[in-house]
Amino acid sequence: MRFDLDGGMTRNFSLDAGAFGAARHATRRIAQLVAVASIAVAAPRAARAESPRIHVHGGSRITAHAARSPGAVVVSGTFQDDAGDPIATEPLLVTLERGTGAQAVRFGAEETPTGCALHAPPTQVEGETTAVLVVDEAGRFCVRIPLPVDHYVVHLTSRATPLLDPAKLDVTIDLTRRSLALALDPEPHVVHLDDDALSIQAVASADDEGAAAPNLMLAITNELGTPLGTATTNSSGRARFEIPMDRMGPPGTGELRVAFQGDADVTAATHAVQIERRARVHLALAAAPRGGAPDEGIGLDVLATTRAGDLHGGTIEARLGDAVVGAGTVEAGRAHVVATFVPPPAASASLVLQYLPDAPWFEVGEPLVVSVPVNAPSPWRQLPLVLAGIAVAAFVVLGRVGAKTRTIVPPRPVRPAAPEPRIDLVRPAAAGVNRWTGRAVDAHDGSPLVHARIAIERPGFGRVEIAATAFTDESGGFDLAPPEPITEGALVAEGPLHRELRQKLPPPGEVVLSLVSRRRALLGSLVEWARARGRPYDARPEATPGHVRRVAETDVRASRWAEAVERAAFGLADVDARMEQDVDRLAPTARGDIDGAP
Numbered sequence: 001m002r003f004d005l006d007g008g009m010t011r012n013f014s015l016d017a018g019a020f021g022a023a024r025h026a027t028r029r030i031a032q033l034v035a036v037a038s039i040a041v042a043a044p045r046a047a048r049a050e051s052p053r054i055h056v057h058g059g060s061r062i063t064a065h066a067a068r069s070p071g072a073v074v075v076s077g078t079f080q081d082d083a084g085d086p087i088a089t090e091p092l093l094v095t096l097e098r099g100t101g102a103q104a105v106r107f108g109a110e111e112t113p114t115g116c117a118l119h120a121p122p123t124q125v126e127g128e129t130t131a132v133l134v135v136d137e138a139g140r141f142c143v144r145i146p147l148p149v150d151h152y153v154v155h156l157t158s159r160a161t162p163l164l165d166p167a168k169l170d171v172t173i174d175l176t177r178r179s180l181a182l183a184l185d186p187e188p189h190v191v192h193l194d195d196d197a198l199s200i201q202a203v204a205s206a207d208d209e210g211a212a213a214p215n216l217m218l219a220i221t222n223e224l225g226t227p228l229g230t231a232t233t234n235s236s237g238r239a240r241f242e243i244p245m246d247r248m249g250p251p252g253t254g255e256l257r258v259a260f261q262g263d264a265d266v267t268a269a270t271h272a273v274q275i276e277r278r279a280r281v282h283l284a285l286a287a288a289p290r291g292g293a294p295d296e297g298i299g300l301d302v303l304a305t306t307r308a309g310d311l312h313g314g315t316i317e318a319r320l321g322d323a324v325v326g327a328g329t330v331e332a333g334r335a336h337v338v339a340t341f342v343p344p345p346a347a348s349a350s351l352v353l354q355y356l357p358d359a360p361w362f363e364v365g366e367p368l369v370v371s372v373p374v375n376a377p378s379p380w381r382q383l384p385l386v387l388a389g390i391a392v393a394a395f396v397v398l399g400r401v402g403a404k405t406r407t408i409v410p411p412r413p414v415r416p417a418a419p420e421p422r423i424d425l426v427r428p429a430a431a432g433v434n435r436w437t438g439r440a441v442d443a444h445d446g447s448p449l450v451h452a453r454i455a456i457e458r459p460g461f462g463r464v465e466i467a468a469t470a471f472t473d474e475s476g477g478f479d480l481a482p483p484e485p486i487t488e489g490a491l492v493a494e495g496p497l498h499r500e501l502r503q504k505l506p507p508p509g510e511v512v513l514s515l516v517s518r519r520r521a522l523l524g525s526l527v528e529w530a531r532a533r534g535r536p537y538d539a540r541p542e543a544t545p546g547h548v549r550r551v552a553e554t555d556v557r558a559s560r561w562a563e564a565v566e567r568a569a570f571g572l573a574d575v576d577a578r579m580e581q582d583v584d585r586l587a588p589t590a591r592g593d594i595d596g597a598p
Contacts, residue, residue, distance in 0.1 A: 060087060060167040062156050064270065069144065074116060075154055075171065076142035079135050081164065086139025093129040097153045104129045116142035141401045149175045151269070174267045180213055181205050182258050182271035185258055186512065187237075191248060193279040193307050198243040202258045204233045206266075212237030216250050216260055222248065223255035250308050251279040251361040277305035281355045281366040283316065286334065294349065297326075297338045298372055302353060305363070315356045316467065317453070319340025320349060323496060323577030324453045327471050330355075339372070340451075340496070342574050348503045349374050356469050360483065384468045421516045423491060428506040434485045436508055439476040440493055443514035448476025449495045452515065456482055456505060458489035497574055518575040519568065522583055526565050529587065545569065561586040 016553070064077030075094070079087045094113065096105035106128045113123040113131040120559055124132040124141055133141045133156075152173040158331060159165040173179070183203045191198055202220065204213040216233045220241050228247055233240035255272050262268030286301035300318070304311040310333025316338045326339035349494065353368040394418040422441055429435055435454070440449040455469040467489065468482040479590040493512075498515035523545075530543035536551040537543060537558070545566035552559035565582045568575050 027313055056458045058082065058164050060090075060158055060164045062092065062158065062167045062169040064154075064156055064169055064171050065181060065269070065271075066171045066173045066179060067155060067181060068173075068175055072144050072146045073152070073154075073173055073175065074142065074144050075156075076116065076140070077156075079139045079141060079158065079167075086135075086137070087158075088135055088137045088139055090161060090164070092134065092135060092141055093126075093157045093159070094127050094131040094133055095145075095155045095157075096145070097155070098150055099152075105147075107131060113143045113145045116144050139452055147175065151176070172267075176264075177265055177267045178206050179267050180260055180269035181214070181271050182218070182260065184256065184258060184271065184273055187273050188256065188275055189273075191245075191275050191277045193245050193248060193251060193277055195245055195466070197245060198241075198248065200241050200243070200256075202231070202233075202239045202241065202271075204237045204239070204260065204269075216263075216266065217418040218258055218260055220256060222257070224249065228256075230455060245307065249277055251277050251306060252359075253361075255276075275524065276361055278361045278363055279308050280363045280365045281311060281314070281357070282365050283304055283353055283355060285368070285370065289370060289372045290349075291375060293375050294339065294341045294343050294372075297340045298374075300326075300337045300351075300353070300370065300372075302328070302335045302337065302368070304333055304335060304355060309333075311362070313358045314362060315358070315471075317354055320353045320355065321578045321581065322536045324451075324494065325351070325496060325576075326366075326393035328454070329449070342576050342579070343374055347374060348372060356466060358468075358483075367385075420514065421499070423501070423503050423506055423516050424512045424514070425506045425509055426512055427510040429510075433508055434482060436480040436491070436506075436511060438478065438511040438513065440472050440478065440495070440515060441476055443516045444520060448472070448474075449498060449515060450474055450476065452476070452478075452493055452498065452513075454478045454480060454513070455492045456480055456484060456486060457490055457492055477499050496576060499580070513580070518577070518580040522575065522580060523569050525584070525587065526562065555588075557586070 037048060042204060059082040061082050062077060063080075064075055067074045067076070079092060081087055082382070097103060098105050107125050108128075113125070113133075115123060115134070123134065126132060129145065131145075133143050135141045152175070154171040154173060154191045156169045156171065157190050158164075158167045181204070183205075185201045185203050188198065188200060202218050204216050204218065204415070205211060206213050212233075212235065214233050214235045214237055215589055216237075216239075217241045218232060218233065219230045220228045220243065223229060226247060226249065226271070228243045229241045231241050238267065253274065253276050256275055257270060257272045260266070260268055260271040264430045282305050284303045284305075288302050289298065289300055292298045302316050304314070304316060311330050316328050316335040316337055317324055318337050320339070320341050323341070325341040326337045328335035328337035337353065341442050348371050351370045351372055353370060354363075355364055357364065426438065438452065440452045441447060442449060447474055452472045453469065455474065456467040458467050459465070465482070467486055468480045470478045470480050471476045474507045489505045490502055491505045491511075492500065492502045493513045495515055497517055499518050499521045501513060502514050526548060527542045530539070530548060531538040537548055539547050548562035549566070551558050552562065561583070564586050568579055568583050574581070
C-alpha cells in the first residue's frame, strides 16, 4: 500500500505484502502511518492555508502457473488485490523472453495467444511482443501460447490505476522438462492455533495430461519462509503434512506455500494459499485480588495470553451482573482493570472478566470469574448523611411546635419531564469513511457520561458479533472505527448508571448519544404503568411513587413496587444495573395482577 500526499509535495509509504488486507481487519498500524504522514507533510506547509490530501493506493497481486501442453504452453492464474478480492476490470499484459539471451518473442501467426476455453474472448496483441489477457469476474485468466521447445521467461504485469499500484510476476518455463502443478487439498483459509497440528495434503500433477507425479520431495513453508515440513508424493501424487501449530506463525494473515525444487525431468513449482491464523485468548489474574472499597475502585491486574504468546491489543471489561463496572486495554499481555461499583451487602463481589478483541484473528475464550473481597463503607463517610437526617428531624419537630394548628402536608416528589433516549447524527462522515465519533450525554441535563461502553453489534452465525467497542473518556467522547465497512447493525451504549440505548446503526459520522439514567428510567416505568392501569393509579400531571403506594390499598405487589421505586429514585445510593433489576422484578403487569397477591 502507498499513501500519496499532494498539494505541493508527495510522500510515498510502502508496506509489506498483506498489510492492506490486515488493515481491513482492524490493525491500527495503517492509522498510525496516516497520522505520521499527515504531520510530515503538514509541518513544512504550516504557512499555507491549504491542507494536504491523502490518496490511499491498494496493492495488487498476480499468481500464475505455466504448464506444458502439446506444442504450446498454458499460463493460468488469478489477479487479486492484497486483501484477496478479485480484480476483474483490469487487463494483464504478457511478454515473453526466449533462451538465456533474453530474446523477445514476437507474436506472429504461429505464436498467436488464445484463450484456454473454447468460447473464450480473443486475446489482443499490442505491437508485436505484448499480449493483453482478459480477466474474468472471479479474477482468473488463462492463455495458450504456441511455442517451440526451449527455455522461456513469461512476464506478467498490470497497469497502474488511481486506486491500485501495478503488479509484476515472472514465470520461468523450461519446455525441455515436464512442468508441475501443485495444490493443497483441502485449501485451508482459517487455521486455529489452539489445535495441536494441521493435517493437510499436497497434490502434484504433471502438466501434459494432469497425470499424478509420484516420488517428488515437496516442502511447505509459511510466508516468512519458515520450514513447516517435507513429504514425498505417493503413487497418486499426494503427500501428507502434519504441521505443528507452534511453528505455524503468529495470529494474523499469512500464507502456506508448497514447493518442489525441480530435478532433471520436472521443473520447479510453487503454490501459495492465503490463510488467517486465529488464536483463543485466555485470561488469568497476575496476583490475587486485594479487594478494597468498591465505590473508590478496586484494581485487578489481568494476564491475557494465547498459545502463540502474549497478547497485544483489545480490551478486558469487568461486569457485575449485567453492568459494566470497569475496563482496561491489553498491552504486552497485561491489562489493569479498575472496577467501580456500589458496595454489596456481602463481604465479597463476583466479577466476570471478558476479553473484547480488536482484530478478527483473536477469539474470545472463557470468561474469568473473580471473587473480590469488599470492604464495608467507612462510618465516617456516612457522617454527612447522619447530620443531614438530624437537621431534617429538627426542622420537622420545630415546625410542629411552632404551628400546632397547621396541617403539614409532605411535599410530593416532583417528576421531571421524561427524557428521551436517542441517537442524533450531528455531521455525516465523508464518502468512504467507516467511522463513528461523538459524545455520550445524559438525556436530561446533557452532562457527559464517563466510562460508558459504546459498541457496534451485527448479526452473526447464531450469535451477535461485536464489530467494534470503545469506552467514553472524561468528556464523554468516543471513537469507533470497525475494521470492515458495516451497512447494518445496532449501535449500543450503556453507562454504569444509565440504561442501555440500542438503536439501528446510523450512517458513519459524528453522533450524540443521549442515555436515560436508571434512576429516571424507573420513574418513567412507573408513570407508564399507571397510565396503562388508569384510575385511581393514574394522576395529573403524572403519577408518583407515593401516589401509587397510597391508592394501592390491598394491591400488595403494586404498593411494594412503588415503595422500591421511591427508595431508588429519591435515595442517596447510586442506581446501577443490579439495583434496577431488583426493582424491576417487583413490577406488576400493565393491567395489574390480582389485588392482594403476595
